Amino acid sequence: MDEPSENKAPTLWQMLHSVGAAALGVQSGKNRARDFTHGKPSHFILLGILFTVIFGLTLYGIVNLVLYFAGV
Template sequence: MELSDQHPSKKPGLGALVKSILAAAIGVQTNKNRERDFTTGSPLAFIIGGFIFTALFIASIAIIVGFVTSSQ
């Protein structure tokens, strides 16, 4: 079986990209999805997505902490 038969060359869509980033962030990425990401996905898309996720996560925590500390 050729490599192209094992892993289609179709790039993952936005939904698959977001799902992979979220799964990787919380540590539940499956081997199948990880292999798909490494063989078909663009590293730049995952890096940018990771930075966006991290920024949103930090902003969310800061907002929650702000609400909690201001209400006391």
């Protein structure tokens, strides 16, 4: 699906996929090697922080929704 990108920086979609896979602990060795070789750390740090904030807000929203329907 993705074209071979031996010497190219990862695309935004590839970086999002890498951050999500790393968060779940299922990052492949090939993608990890690509990220460390061609990716910029600042991009992954920013995406990781953004992912964490969105994940936290999602959990907060789900808990509030459950508590609302539980009548608490």
